[in-house]
Amino acid sequence: MAVWDACGKQADLPLYRLLGGESREINVYNFNGLGLIGPKAIATQAKELSRGFGAVKLRLGYPDVETDIQAVEAAIGAVPDGMPLMCDYNQCLSRADTKVRLSEIDDLGLTWIEEPINHDDVEGYAGLCASRSTPIQLGENARNPAEIQRLIATEAAGFLMPDVAKIGGITPWMNAAEQCAASRCLPTCSLKSACT
Secondary structure (H helix, E strand, O other), X not given: OHHHHHHHHHHOOOHHHHOOOOOOOOOXXXXXXXXXXXXXXXXXXXXXXXXXXXXXXXXXXXXXXXHHHHHHHHHHHHOOOOOOEEEEOOOOOOHHHHHHHHHHHOOOOOOOXXXXXXOOOHHHHHHHHHHOOOOEEEOXXXXXXXXXXXXXXXXXXXXXXXXXXXXXXXXXXXXHHHHHHHOOOOEOOOOOOOOO
């Protein structure tokens, strides 16, 4: 990343221009909050966090599925009508628990469900994607473009989110983005650049 930064400085261009991008507005989501704080606090915080953003994401993984459902419903009730809402389980569920929980929240209107099981359980994710209508978000923990290719090949995610720092920098991230664009996906830097 430092080499790309130095190249941009030498060319007197911001990195996005050096890479061929253009300046434009994008929808971004707020994920700064909405932890495991309970449905009542979720409602208050979601209303505040939605101001100035195109979407919000909340953390799920309460001790029981009923509280997960209540948290999602509280957030939906607090954000503006039609605002996308995503959730992240941070890999806290087993495969068996995931089947139960996702069947309960699948019809609540979430834009995506992020990393319910261990990020490298590719076969588990492929099975989840095949059996759910809510897309699965994955790829944040990919360590190289080959891992992104495996996720694409096995249809293990509905949305992919390669992280520039975790995947090894700008060059491998660009490779991953090209793979996504060549398939059915784009990396989810924003809600507008998501798999269809």
